[in-house]
Amino acid sequence: MKKLLFLLLTSIVFFACKTENKKVVTASKTQIEASYKQDSVEIKKLFNTALTEGKSYEWLRDLTQNIGSRLSGSEGAEKAVVWGEKLMKEVGLDSVWLQPIMVPHWVRGEKEKAHYEFEGKKIIVPICALGGSIATPANGITAEVIEVKNIEEAKNLGDKANGKIVFFNGAFDNTLINTFRAYGGCVAQRFAGAATVGKFGAKGVIVRSMTNGIDDYPHTGSMGYLDIPKEEYIPAAAISSRAAENLSKHLQEKPNLQFYFKQSCKNLPDAPSHNVVGEIKGSEFPDKIMVIGGHLDSWDLGDGAHDDGTGIVQSLEVAYLLKKNNIQPKNTIRIVFFMNEENGLRGATEYARLAKENGELHIGALESDAGGHTPRGFSIDANDKNLQLVKNWKKLLAPYGLHDIAAGGSGADIGPLKDDHVTLVGYRPDSQRYFDYHHAATDTFDKVNKRELELGSASMASIVYLMDKYLYNDETLKH
Template sequence: MKPVFTLIVLLIALISCNNNNTSKSIENKVNKQDSIVVKNFFNTALTNGQSYQWLDYLSNEIGGRLSGSPESAAAILWGEQLMKDLNFDKVWLQDVMVPHWSRGEKEEASFTFNNTKYDVAICALGGSIATPTEGITGEVIEVQSLEEVESLAEKLRGKIVFFNRPFDDTHIQTFKAYGGCVDQRYAGAMTCGKFGAIAAIVRSMTNSIDDYPHTGAMSYGDIAENEKVPTAAISTKAANLLSEKLKENPTLKFYFKQSCSTLPDEPSYNVIGELTGSEFPDEIITVGGHLDSWDLGDGSHDDGAGIVQSMEVLRLFMLNGIKPKHTIRCVLFINEENGLRGGKKYADEAKAKKENHIAALESDSGGFTPRGFTFDTSNENANLFLSWKPLLAPYSLNEIEKGHGGADIGPLKSETISLFGYRPDSQRYFDYHHAATDTFDKVNKRELELGAASMASLVYLLDTYLN
C-alpha cells in the first residue's frame, strides 16, 4: 500500500502545481493586458490629446462661468455640442434651477494711517449683500476664529470684523490647510452680524502672499434680514498690512464699497454624455467635474481642467477601441461653486429613476501633476483598489488612499457606490483658487494630459474588475 499511497500523493501534488501555474499564468496575462491598456491611454493622451485645446476655448473664448451668467449658458451649449461631435452614444441636458448672484462694479477699499492712504485689494464674497451706495466705514476688530467672535459679543457692535486666520503651512496637503480656515469665509458674516457688526472682511483662502483677493461662497444661514452684513475677501498682502497697522493704531477706520446683488434663480443644466455598456448597460460609472466657475478669472484650474479631463476619458476609451462593460457617463455639473444644485439634481434624478451607480470619479483639484486618488468605499472594495497600486505607480499615481470623493458626486453616496477623487499635486492650487489668477496660462499641457490618462486608467480598472 505504501508505494500506491506515495504515487497518489505525487499525482495530487503535480495536479496542484499545474493548477497553481495555470492560475498564475492567467493572473500574469490579466496584469499584462491591464498594463498595455494603461500605457496606451498615456501614449494617446500625450501624443493625440484634446483636453488642452478644449480648455483653451473654454477659458479664453467663454471665460468665467458663474451660475446664471451668459458665460455659463454659453459653456453649457459648448459642452453639449462637443460631446455630440465626439459621437458619444447619448448626449443630453438635465434641467437645474441655479442661484444667480452678480458681482456688479469693481470693489473699492482703503484705510488711512498716519495721514497715508492705503488702497486695499478686496472682492465681494459670493452671496454677499452690497454695501450702501456710498460704501461703509468703521473701526476694525481683528479676530482669528468664529469662537473668538462669540466671546467678544457686544464689543462688535458698530465694528467691521476682520477674520485673519491664515493657512497652517505645516500641512503638506494644502487642502487640509484650506479646510482649517475656510469656515471664517463661509460663516463669518452670519456669526458677527447677530452681534451688531456692520461688515466682515476675511483673509483670502491661500498660502500665497500677494495682492489677489480670492472670492468664494459665504452664507447667512437663517439669520434675520437686519442682521445680514456685507462681506468681502481681502488679499493676504493687504491683510498682513492691515493687521500690522492695527497693532499701532487699534482705532483706525476701514472703508469699502461693493455693489453685488442676488437675482432670481435661473434655469440651467447639467451636461451629460455616455458610452453604453456592452455587458451591464444599467450599471453606471460616472466621471465628471463642474462646469461653473467664479467670475474673477476664467476658471481654468477650478474646474475647467476637470471638465475637459472627464470628456477626454471617454474619448480615450473610443480611440483605443475599448468598449466598456458598464455604462461610462461623463457629467459636467453646474453650480458647484455657490449651491451644489447640479450635483444634488443629478443624484435626485438617479434615485428617482432607480439608476444603479456603482462608482463615480470627480476631478476638482486643478490640472497639476497626477499624484493618485482618494476613495470612499467599503473595506472589501478598498482592498481591491489598493491592489492596483503597482500597476499605477509607474505613472506617479502612488497616493491611493481613503478620503473624500468630490462635492458634486457626494450626493450619490450610498452603501453600494464607490466614490473617487482625482488628486493632482496640490502645492500651487491655492495660488489660483477663486482668484483672478486662475487663467489658462497657469495650466501646463503635459500635466493636464497626464491627469486625463490617469483618470481613464482608473475608470478602465473599475469597469474591468468592479462588480
C-alpha cells in the same frame, strides 16, 4: 489487507488533490500575470495617446478664452452648457442630453472698493465681495476693525463686535504639505463669518483670502447666512493676503483705525440652467453606470481654468481616450458636466435625485476638481473590499507618478451618490500651486501646463479602465 488498501487509496487521492490544487494555483498566478501584462499595455496606450493626440488643452483654451467665467445663472454659464453639449456630440458619445436645474443667481455689480488711513497715507486694499453676500449701503461702510483668527474667537466677541467690521485673519497652516488640508482648516471663516458676527451687531466682515501665498489678489468664494434672520445679514468681502498681513500690523499700531469698503452685489431670483450629460453604453452591463465629471460653473473673477475647466476637459478626454484606443467598456461610462458646484451644489443634488428616482445603478464615480497640475494619485471613498482592490492597482499606476492611493474624500459633485456599494474616487494632482489661483482673477488659461493636463487625463482614463474591468459591486447581484 482492507486497511492497507484503504490507506493506499487515501494516499493516492491526497497526492492527486495536492497536485491538482498546485495546478490551480499555478494557473491562477499565470492568469494574474497575463492580466497584469495586458493592463500595463492598455494603460501605456492611454498615456501615449493623451500625450501625442490629446484634445484637452485646446478644449480648455476654447472654454476659457471664448467663453471665460461661468458663474451660475450668468450668460457665460449658459454659453458653456451649449459648448459642452456640442463638444460631447463631436467626441461621438452614444447619447448626449441636458438635465434641467434651477440655480442661484448672484451678481457682483460694480468693482468693489476699500481703503483706510495710516500715518497720513491712504492705503488702498484689494477686495472682492464673497459670493452670496449682500451689498453695503450705497455710500459704503466705515467702521473700526476688530481682528480674530477663526470662528471660535468670533463666537466669543459678543457686544465687542457691535458697530465694528470684523476682520477674520486666519492664515493657512503652511506646515501642511497637502494644501487642501490647510484650506479646510480655515475656510469656515469665509463661509460662516458673517453669520457668526451678524447677530452681534457687526457692520460687516472682511476675510483674509484663502491662499497659502502672499499676493495682491483677493480670492472670492461662497458664503452663507445660515439660519440668522435677514435683519442680521451683513456684507462680507475678501481682501488679499498681503493686505491682510499689512492691516494686521497696522492695527497693532493704530487699533482704532477706520476701514472703508463698498460693494454693490445682489442676489437675483433663481435662474434656469443644466447639467450636461453624455455616455458610452456598456457592452455587457449597460444598466451599471460609472460617472466621470467635474463642474462647469466657475467664479467670475478669472476664467475658471483650474477650477474647474481642467476637470471638465479631462473628464471628457477619458471618453475620447477610450474610444481612440478601441476600448469598449463593459459598464456604461457617463460623463457629467455638473452645474453650480461653487455656490449651491444644485447640479450634483439633482443628478443624484434623478438617478434614485429612475432606479439607476451607479457602481462607481470619479471626479476631477483639484486643478490641472502634475498627477499624484487618487483618494478613495468605498467599502473595504473595493478600497483594497483600488489600492492593489498601485503597481500599475505608480510608473506614471500615481503613488498616492489611499482612503479619503472624493468630490463635492459625486458625493451625493455615496452609499455602501458605490466606489467614489477623487483625482488628486499636486496641490502646491492650486491656491495661488483658486477663486482669483489669476485662474486663467496661461496657468495650465499642457503636459500636466494631458497626464491627468491619462491618469483618469487608466483608473476608469481598471474600475470598469475589475470593480466589484455586490448590489449588482440583485439586478
